[in-house]
Amino acid sequence: MSDSHNHERFMKSCASRAWSSMIEGGVLGFCVGTAMMAWYPDPVHYDIKNTVVARNIGLKTALRTMRGPILWSALVCGTFSGVECIMEQLRDETHASTWVNSTVAGGVAGMVLGSMSRRVDVMAASALGVGMLTGMVDFNGSRFATTPKRVTGFESAAIRKQEQVAVDALKEKYPEFKGL
Structure with a gap:
């Protein structure tokens, strides 16, 4: 690892790292929300006689469509970064096993991601899956690409x-x- 990466990783506070990750997650959520609006462009309104009436997209509809992806992705990204930073500070590691931090942080972020379904079994499965994925990616590091x-x-x-x-x-x- 380079010195600048170590500086960023250990000299910034956990709150600032989580906040910057939440901003990046919000930008990602904005892009997803924009794609959702492009995919489903016509909001419908049910009339009194159960007839479907299309209406124009206004600012209120656009904000309502993009609010969910922005909030959830910001929450997941901030959770991952915050938990990983807290794990780094608690473990006082020698940089030999950083994959444990990202596995735990991925598990907690996966649990937050699965909480959208409001089912405990989905939360547990997504926590296990995301935790294992982030742990494996961090464990393999630059060896992930084959030469x-x-x-x-x-x-x-x-x-x-x-x-x-x-x-x-x-x-x-x-x-x-x-x-x-």
């Missing part, structure tokens, strides 16, 4: 020899394709 294995000169010669033996056997078996 191709580098082959040395001796290994490539051995591979070529094995391929040549297999090709020769196939050429003997199918003599009409010997010239390929």
Whole structure:
């Protein structure tokens, strides 16, 4: 990790980190709310005789549509950042097992995310799933992306020899394709 990342991680207070994460989550929620408005553009109104009447989108309708995603995503992002910061301060770690912090924080954020359903089983399942996902991503870190294995000169010669033996056997078996 770089020095600037350590400075940001341990020199800022938990409240400021949670607040900045809530702002970022609110921006994410605004984008989701805007996409929801684009996906379902026509709000409907039921008349007295149960006939559907489309109405124009006003500011009140737009705010009502975007309020939920903004609040929930800000709450989830702030919860994750705040719990992770508190876990860092409580554990007094040596930076060797930061994945534990993000697993616990992901579990609490998943519980908040699952609380939208108001069901305990969904909250527990989302806490388990999000906690495991964030823990695995933090545990793997930069090793998450795979890099191709580098082959040395001796290994490539051995591979070529094995391929040549297999090709020769196939050429003997199918003599009409010997010239390929």
